[in-house]
Structure formats: C-alpha cells, structure tokens
Amino acid sequence: MHGPCGGDNPKCPCMIENKCSKNFPKPFLDHTSVDSNGYPIYRRRNDxxxxxxSGVKLDNRSVVPYxxxxxxxxxxxxxxxWYNQGASIKYLFKYVNKGPDRATMAVIQSNNVDDTKDAVDEIKNYYDCRYLSACEVSWRIFGFDVHYKY
Incomplete structure (x- = not known):
C-alpha cells in the first residue's frame, strides 16, 4: 500500500509541492488500458x-502494483x-544495451629506489581495460552470441 500521503499526511517523503510524486491515489477504473506513452493504467475496482x-482508510486506489x-x-x-509498446521496450533496454565503459590505466612497479636510471616501457605498462556489466558477463558465461549478421 502507498501512503497515506496528500492531505492526510503532507510530510510524507513522496510529497512534492503538496502533491504525491507517484500520483497516488490512482483513479478507480473498470479496465486496464495503455496511456499515450505506452505505460499501463491498471484496473482498480471500487469494492x-x-x-x-495511521487512522487513514486506504482502498484500491493506493495499492502499488505487485x-x-x-x-x-x-x-x-x-x-x-509488462509493456506492450515499442517505445517502452526501447526505454527499458536502453541501459542494458549501452556501450561498454572503458578505463585507461598504467601499472607502475616501484621499490622506492631512484627509478630514473631504468627506461620505462610505456607500451608494456599500458592497459586498455573494459568494464563488463553483470548482464554481459552472464551472457558470455552461458555462451550466447554477442552479435550476429544475416
């Protein structure tokens, strides 16, 4: 259950400018539908x-989808x-399919001795490291194709 918020609890953390930032309580609806942005508007029965x-009666309008x-x-x-619109799918997978992050680092060996005598092999000490997210690691561990063409 979400709340109580609004006029019943104006100090609730979700309140921004005297209005619930999560748009609760939601209206009663007879059918689930999809709004213009492709997001679901769930059925909420008035039963x-x-x-x-906290002394406030919360009905179906305050139920968080679960x-x-x-x-x-x-x-x-x-x-x-579950979203059934293409724009929603693009939004959800935008972060999953984001390009890999990279870091450039150098490994330097030092023994607190005057290192100016020895030449430093920059190519040997230079690494171009890739960050692999959990999704990409599991994809590679299970041996799925990372990309394909046809």
Whole structure:
C-alpha cells in the first residue's frame, strides 16, 4: 500500500509541492488500458474494501502494483511490469544495451629506489581495460552470441 500521503499526511517523503510524486491515489477504473506513452493504467475496482493505516482508510486506489508469486517466493517487493509498446521496450533496454565503459590505466612497479636510471616501457605498462556489466558477463558465461549478421 502507498501512503497515506496528500492531505492526510503532507510530510510524507513522496510529497512534492503538496502533491504525491507517484500520483497516488490512482483513479478507480473498470479496465486496464495503455496511456499515450505506452505505460499501463491498471484496473482498480471500487469494492468498498479498505485497510486502515495511521487512522487513514486506504482502498484500491493506493495499492502499488505487485507480482504475487515473486513477492511470496523472495519475500521482497519486486517491481515487474509488462509493456506492450515499442517505445517502452526501447526505454527499458536502453541501459542494458549501452556501450561498454572503458578505463585507461598504467601499472607502475616501484621499490622506492631512484627509478630514473631504468627506461620505462610505456607500451608494456599500458592497459586498455573494459568494464563488463553483470548482464554481459552472464551472457558470455552461458555462451550466447554477442552479435550476429544475416
């Protein structure tokens, strides 16, 4: 449940300019639909059921979407939503498919002795390192194709 916020609790952390930043409470709706940006607007029934939190009655308008099986299995709230629009898919995978981050580093061996006598082999000590994200590492461990052409 989200809240209480709004007029019932103006000091709630989600409040920005006297309005809930998460747009709660949501309106009652008979059917799930998709807005103009491709995000789901979930069905919320007006069944007169409520829970009381801090003296405020919270109904279906304050329910945060959840996945019951994952919630019970991992005993944690995991936000899982299915989007059916191309723009949403592009947004979700923008960060997963982002190009690899790189770092340039040098390895220098020093024994606190005057190193000016020996020539430094810059090519030997130069490394161009790639950062591999968890997604890319697991993709490579399982042996999936990283790219393909046809």
């Amino acid at each position: 007169d059921l409520f829970v009381e939190n 996945h019951k099986v994952l919630l019970k299995r991992y005993q944690a709230h995991i936000n899982v939503e």
